Amino acid sequence: MHAHCLARGHYLEAVHDDGLPVLAAALKAACRTPPRRVDRFIQLALLGSARCVGTRTLDTDCGLYLASALGPLASNIRVQQDLLANHVLPRPFDFIHTLGGSAGFYVASNLGLHGPNQFLGGDHALADAMATALADLAAGVVRQALVGVVEEAPLPLAAQRQRLQVAADATLAEGSHWWLLATPSSDATAPIFHLQRHTGAHNLVAQLDALEADAVPVWLDTSLPLDLAHVLRQRFAQAANARPTALPYHASGAAAWLGDLQTREPATRALVIDRHYLLRCGA
Amino acid sequence: MEPRAHLLGLGLACALGPTLEDSLATLRSGAPSVGRVRLADLDEPLDSAYFRISDGAEPFDPTRLSHLLPPVIEAALNAARLSTSTRRMMPIFVGSSSFAIAQSEHHYAHALRHRPEHAMAMPDAGFGSVADFAARIAGSDAQTRSWHTACTSAANALLAAQRLLAAGHAQHVLVLGVELANRTSLGGFQALQLLADAVRPFDARRAGIVLGEGIGAIVMGRARGNSPWHLADGATNSDLHGVTGAHPEGRVLAAVQQQALQRAGCRAADVRAIKAHATGTPANDTAEARAMHALFLPKLPPLCTLKPWLGHTLGACGVVELALFAAALRDGFIPATPAGTQPDPALDVHPLTSVLPARPGSYLLNQFGFGGNNTSLVLEVD
Numbered sequence: 001m002h003a004h005c006l007a008r009g010h011y012l013e014a015v016h017d018d019g020l021p022v023l024a025a026a027l028k029a030a031c032r033t034p035p036r037r038v039d040r041f042i043q044l045a046l047l048g049s050a051r052c053v054g055t056r057t058l059d060t061d062c063g064l065y066l067a068s069a070l071g072p073l074a075s076n077i078r079v080q081q082d083l084l085a086n087h088v089l090p091r092p093f094d095f096i097h098t099l100g101g102s103a104g105f106y107v108a109s110n111l112g113l114h115g116p117n118q119f120l121g122g123d124h125a126l127a128d129a130m131a132t133a134l135a136d137l138a139a140g141v142v143r144q145a146l147v148g149v150v151e152e153a154p155l156p157l158a159a160q161r162q163r164l165q166v167a168a169d170a171t172l173a174e175g176s177h178w179w180l181l182a183t184p185s186s187d188a189t190a191p192i193f194h195l196q197r198h199t200g201a202h203n204l205v206a207q208l209d210a211l212e213a214d215a216v217p218v219w220l221d222t223s224l225p226l227d228l229a230h231v232l233r234q235r236f237a238q239a240a241n242a243r244p245t246a247l248p249y250h251a252s253g254a255a256a257w258l259g260d261l262q263t264r265e266p267a268t269r270a271l272v273i274d275r276h277y278l279l280r281c282g283a
Numbered sequence: 284m285e286p287r288a289h290l291l292g293l294g295l296a297c298a299l300g301p302t303l304e305d306s307l308a309t310l311r312s313g314a315p316s317v318g319r320v321r322l323a324d325l326d327e328p329l330d331s332a333y334f335r336i337s338d339g340a341e342p343f344d345p346t347r348l349s350h351l352l353p354p355v356i357e358a359a360l361n362a363a364r365l366s367t368s369t370r371r372m373m374p375i376f377v378g379s380s381s382f383a384i385a386q387s388e389h390h391y392a393h394a395l396r397h398r399p400e401h402a403m404a405m406p407d408a409g410f411g412s413v414a415d416f417a418a419r420i421a422g423s424d425a426q427t428r429s430w431h432t433a434c435t436s437a438a439n440a441l442l443a444a445q446r447l448l449a450a451g452h453a454q455h456v457l458v459l460g461v462e463l464a465n466r467t468s469l470g471g472f473q474a475l476q477l478l479a480d481a482v483r484p485f486d487a488r489r490a491g492i493v494l495g496e497g498i499g500a501i502v503m504g505r506a507r508g509n510s511p512w513h514l515a516d517g518a519t520n521s522d523l524h525g526v527t528g529a530h531p532e533g534r535v536l537a538a539v540q541q542q543a544l545q546r547a548g549c550r551a552a553d554v555r556a557i558k559a560h561a562t563g564t565p566a567n568d569t570a571e572a573r574a575m576h577a578l579f580l581p582k583l584p585p586l587c588t589l590k591p592w593l594g595h596t597l598g599a600c601g602v603v604e605l606a607l608f609a610a611a612l613r614d615g616f617i618p619a620t621p622a623g624t625q626p627d628p629a630l631d632v633h634p635l636t637s638v639l640p641a642r643p644g645s646y647l648l649n650q651f652g653f654g655g656n657n658t659s660l661v662l663e664v665d
Contacts, residue, residue: 001450064521070408071431076384076467080404083470084392087326095471096526099380100431101654108521108655114535117521117656118439121382121410121431128428135446141518141546159403197426197452199372251409276426 001134003145003181004190005281008266009052010259011044011176014248015153020174023047033110037093040174041072045103045150046110048176053111053146056180061115063142066104067129067149069251070163071121072097074154103150115142124223125149126177126255127195127277134195137183148178149255164251173248177259191267194280201228207278213271214238216282219257221274232273288445289510290662291455292363293606294355294500297593298334303358307610310618311638315592317481317493322469329473332480334495334594335464342464345389348413351498352461356420359500364508365455370422373455373502376444377414378430378437380598383407385465413461421457431598433652434560435519436460437499438601438660442517448505460499460602468494468597475527477564482595484561484588485568485632487625492562495594497603512609515549515645515661518542522655528566529651533574539657540578540647547645547661554584555644555664556617558608560651561588561634562595567651572630584647588620588634601650605660608648612641612664 013021023043028034030050035043045066075097079090096102100119108117116136120128126149133145153160153174161170181193198204208214218236220229247256254272258281261270269282298316299306309315320333320342333342340347360370387407394402414427428443430436437460444456462468472478472494479491503514520539524530544551560571575583589604596603611618620634646662 061520069410071410073405073408076408077404079467079471080388080391083322083325083466084388085395085402085404087324089325089327089329089470089474090467092471092474095467095474096653098467098471099433099653100436101433101652101656102526104432104656105521105523105526105654109523112523114521114523116519117432117654118519119431119654121429122414122427123409123411131426132428132443135443135450135452138450139446141446162403163406163408 001138002184002192002194003134003137004184005179005193006182006190007052007054007056007180008262009048009178010263011048011051012173012247012256012260014171014173015157017155017157020155031110035106038106039072039075039097041074041150041152042097042103042106044152044174044176045107045148048150048178049107049146049148050110052178052180058111058113059144060112061142062113062144062146063116063133063136064104064108064113065118065129065133065145065147067120067125068151069123069125070151071100072103073152077154124274125252126272127274127279130195130279131277133181137181143183145181146178147181148176149252150176151250151252153250166249171248173250175250175256177255191282196278197276198278201231204278216269216271217261218271218273219254221254223275224273287513288448288503289507289513290501290609291504291508291510292359292502293610294358295603295606296336296351296355297497297603298336298495299592303606303610306607307614310592310607310611311616315621320464320469322466329469331469331473331478332493334493336496343385343388343466345386347463348383352416353420355498355500356417359502360421363502363504365502367422369455371424373421373423373457374425374447374453375414375417375421375423375427375457376440377417377459377461378440378598378601379413379461380433380436381462381465381468382410383412384467385463388466417459432656433654434597434600435650435652435656435658436598438650438658439519441514441601441605441660442519442658444503445514445516448503455502455504458501458503458602460497460599462596462599463496479563482563482591484559484563484590485572485626485630485634487627489563489565489568491564492595495596497593497596497599499599499602499606501602501606511613512662512664515547515663516543517658517660518546519658522657524655527653529570531566531570533570533577536570536574536651536657537577540574540649540659543647543659543661549645549661551579553645554647555642556585556587556646558587558589558604558646558648560649561590563590568630571649572632583632585617585639586632586634587618589618591621605648609662612646615641617641
């Protein structure tokens with residue numbers, strides 16, 4: 001499955017315990033409709049998607065494919081604290097914001113999208129969203145697909161590090177990473193996103209041999225079996241050394257890495273390899 | 284022959300019974316059994332009608348998924364007669380509103396009681412644990428995906444599975460809908476003042492939803508086997524009217540049903556019956572009624588509502604209601620709504636009050652959710 005990438009939007013900021021980055025001005029500048037009564041997760045989704053789309057007019061039936069490893073965590077935290085620590089009902093908007101479809105609703109409203117609006121949760125957020133979007137493009141359900149991955153970093157960060165099971169001194173980030181994809185015929189000059197399934201080491205190595213891409217920057221996902229990851233690290237040693245400097249961490253590392261790489265080097269090729277998929281990006 | 288998404292195996296546990304067969308028997312000739320559930324530790328305790336899976340466990344016991352999910356999956360896999368090697372390559376798609384939130388609630392409550400200074404809300408964040416557990420039960424090493432689009436979650440998983448099969452990217456897919464009791468859903472819908480004591484779809488007395496539990500499993504495959512049904516196609520769209528409700532005129536709801544029928548190559552006049560979303564809330568039923576009238580002029584097909592039997596199983600309802608509805612059609616009947624309805628004259632929608640014989644043909648299933656998320660599916664019975 002493949003598609004052309006017409007635009008990208010990327011937000012990745014380190015977070016510190018003295019307060020989350022203020023988004024109000026950036027949201028006002030980027031969004032067509034200023035958001036009201038929305039939570040941090042929705043703000044991040046709005047900011048990244050708006051930066052991706054810019055002033056472009058999308059098809060009204062453009063599909064929206066949002067994914068996240070942890071979802072709207074801050075709202076879920078407030079709801080759980082209200083119910084279990086404060087012994088009161090949650091505030092209605094906190095509960096509504098915990099529902100996966102809420103962020104997509106506000107993004108769709110901002111951009112005037114009436115097409116499919118999907119939210120996928122899981123540890124392979126980028127691949128899940130891409131696979132779902134590319135399937136709809138291939139089936140002719142949509143001609144454009146806006147694909148996003150959003151992660152929060154709610155305070156206090158010590159608790160968030162515990163949830164993520166990362167070191168106590170790990171630098172955490174919040175992120176919103178977006179790509180506007182379209183069926184291949186719509187813009188022949190745009191870079192291609194190509195997603196292939198692989199069925200394990202033998203099959204993957206054969207695909208990589210065919211690509212001659214051993215010098216291309218690569219993201220090797222933690223979901224890869226250890227033995228396969230070891231083989232791939234050796235194979236891509238040169239490319240791995242060329243990886244960008246360490247990024248602040250959130251739970252969808254592949255999306256953060258790809259968004260950062262494409263922002264710094266827009267024309268570069270890149271590979272993302274996880275347990276089931278090989279994602280190729282670039283010319 | 285055009286590849287299809289045949290329904291090869293079904294599994295179900297719901298308030299009607301612990302198995303699909305038990306549930307069907309109650310649906311055909313029994314009566315719904317609604318219980319109650321309490322959030323006793325709130326300053327103002329909540330006591331709500333609730334459709335529970337009767338397993339003898341405490342309602343918020345976080346281990347319930349571990350004993351309720353395996354038999355449902357095994358029932359579907361056994362009916363589909365999949366080999367071990369086939370199971371290993373079978374993707375698993377899950378739809379849910381709450382996933383494993385009950386476990387997170389339990390661990391947080393435990394910490395508040397025993398180590399309050401270290402208690403951390405949402406200690407178990409993330410969505411993948413249900414799919415990972417299902418993969419272990421099924422013996423699958425293939426991809427998993429989890430949909431979280433409120434009440435359309437499982438329906439969207441079904442639609443994605445149908446497209447995966449149609450494109451030839453898998454031979455089989457296991458699709459699950461999972462919803463078990465949890466404090467977040469109960470407290471949240473109470474906060475929205477949407478809970479009622481009875482489910483009365485399209486009824487003059489309708490006042491809201493009654494939540495319910497359900498675990499459904501459907502094995503879909505490209506090869507027909509002995510299956511009498513296939514998921515022909517479907518559609519999903521966005522209603523931008525509001526985050527908690529469709530436009531009252533129902534135009535977007537009519538559009539998604541129309542798109543589903545078009546994609547399935549089916550005319551409105553050919554629809555044998557509709558399984559309506561039919562939550563029993565004033566707003567949903569008004570919009571759905573207007574949408575159906577607009578699409579099916581001059582006369583609606585026979586209309587089935589399952590939430591009076593099951594409660595609203597939220598993100599699971601797409602799979603739970605399809606499994607039950609398809610099994611009823613296979614057994615020769617279109618389910619009726621329990622006795623005692625008073626159709627709202629303003630809506631002019633009359634759910635079946637007695638079962639109808641089922642015939643081969645096209646059946647439309649509606650699921651609508653918060654976030655303006657609407658999904659309609661077309662089931663073909665051969």
